[in-house]
Amino acid sequence: MRTFTNLKILIRRAALSLFAFMLAFSSLPASASEEEPLTGTAFFLDTVTTLTIYGSTDETLLTRCWDLLDEYENLFSRSIEGSDVWNINHSEGKPTTVSDETAFLIETSLTYSELSDGAFDITITPIVDLWDVLNNPGIIPTDDEIDAALAHVGYEAITVDNNTVTLSDPEAQIDLGGIAKGYIADALAEFLKSEGIQSALINLGGDVQAIGKKPDGSDWNVGVLRPFGEVSDIIAVVQCDGDSLVTSGTYERYFEVDGKIYHHIMDPQSGRPTDNNLTSVSILSSSSMLGDTLSTTCFVLGLEEGMKLIESLDGFEALFITEDEAIFRSSGFPED
Ligand code: ADP
Ligand code: MG
Numbered sequence: 001m002r003t004f005t006n007l008k009i010l011i012r013r014a015a016l017s018l019f020a021f022m023l024a025f026s027s028l029p030a031s032a033s034e035e036e037p038l039t040g041t042a043f044f045l046d047t048v049t050t051l052t053i054y055g056s057t058d059e060t061l062l063t064r065c066w067d068l069l070d071e072y073e074n075l076f077s078r079s080i081e082g083s084d085v086w087n088i089n090h091s092e093g094k095p096t097t098v099s100d101e102t103a104f105l106i107e108t109s110l111t112y113s114e115l116s117d118g119a120f121d122i123t124i125t126p127i128v129d130l131w132d133v134l135n136n137p138g139i140i141p142t143d144d145e146i147d148a149a150l151a152h153v154g155y156e157a158i159t160v161d162n163n164t165v166t167l168s169d170p171e172a173q174i175d176l177g178g179i180a181k182g183y184i185a186d187a188l189a190e191f192l193k194s195e196g197i198q199s200a201l202i203n204l205g206g207d208v209q210a211i212g213k214k215p216d217g218s219d220w221n222v223g224v225l226r227p228f229g230e231v232s233d234i235i236a237v238v239q240c241d242g243d244s245l246v247t248s249g250t251y252e253r254y255f256e257v258d259g260k261i262y263h264h265i266m267d268p269q270s271g272r273p274t275d276n277n278l279t280s281v282s283i284l285s286s287s288s289m290l291g292d293t294l295s296t297t298c299f300v301l302g303l304e305e306g307m308k309l310i311e312s313l314d315g316f317e318a319l320f321i322t323e324d325e326a327i328f329r330s331s332g333f334p335e336d
Helices: 006-026 060-076 084-089 100-115 122-131 143-150 180-194 288-301 303-312
Strands: 038-044 047-054 158-161 164-167 199-204 207-211 220-225 234-240 244-249 254-257 260-263 278-285 317-322 327-329
Touching: 038 060, 047 060, 047 180, 060 084, 060 100, 060 180, 100 122, 100 158, 100 164, 100 180, 100 288, 122 143, 180 199, 180 207, 180 244, 180 288, 207 220, 207 288, 220 244, 220 278, 234 244, 234 278, 234 317, 244 288, 278 288, 278 303, 288 303, 288 317, 303 317
Parallel strands: none
Antiparallel strands: 038 047, 047 199, 158 164, 199 207, 207 244, 220 234, 244 278, 254 260, 278 317, 317 327
16 A cells, blocks of 8 residues: 655655754754845755755845756756766667766765675665655565666776766666766755855755854754654754764665555665665765765665764764664764
8 A cells, every 4th residue: 555645745845854854953943143144945855944044134045056056956866867877878888988977976975885794775766666665655576677777787887087988888877876866966055055145055855965053053953854753853862073874774765565665775786676674874974975875885785784884984874773763873973
């Protein structure tokens, strides 16, 4: 039985964005001297983006951010004909020339595929399409269907040579859904900083990138949501000063059959939604792009292997939540 419609999920994601925004401001002192931020919301790459910018009244900052989002969507979207990703996926094994940004994202993805022994794999596309979690009316693919799709999954098929990308398997396809949003958040932050902004919050569907601190000099409070909880149900609060907090969770996009959740973070080994007792992984770091990649990677790796990976990397901390709502923090992840 299908319990969530597309629309409901979108509304929920919009509400999540809005809530993270409200939380960030809830602890501001109610002093009369506070300036009003520039704020705006837009919908790109299936994600609600909210910007909150302090220290400027220049409304064109917002429109220029939307232009940037538009530009990136036109490079990274799988469904926009003529995007870099669309061109690669329709190249039938022939070399494709792509932008610097796309080549960089694919190269970064490959680094994390190697680091995680294939847990992160942008060639997961045939499996993503087979499950079609957002539109699935409750149909579980058969083993044969999964095996047929898995035959075209494997990051080893990708070669990047400067701006040329080649897929050695003509039926392979890539999907940057596990990394692109983070890259875009970083790019928006870079743009705003280059315009002199020192205090802002960029929220892409609940993934947050802070610029500096709040205007009153205190840290931003960013919430980690209780998986499957109410929109306002926060399980942990993280103080952010220019940091990024990115979460991958089963509750974000899923359908349900006979009480079992089938979500959007796929295990490239099984060809099925990752089933390892985790409901969410949040990564705290200075890079939204790597936080995005690592939240998906650690989710697929599971608590033990994911934690090991995080502890082996400098500058990344993680908070894992299991199905019974136990919370596991890496050694440097701040306590509430
Ligand atoms: P969200 O987009 O909800 O923030 P994630 O960052 O966890 O979620 O990324 C999930 C998306 O990444 C999926 O929707 C799909 O496009 C892609 N994906 C799913 N499984 C994998 C995987 N094992 N490796 C790389 N990308 C994946
Ligand atoms: Mg991700």
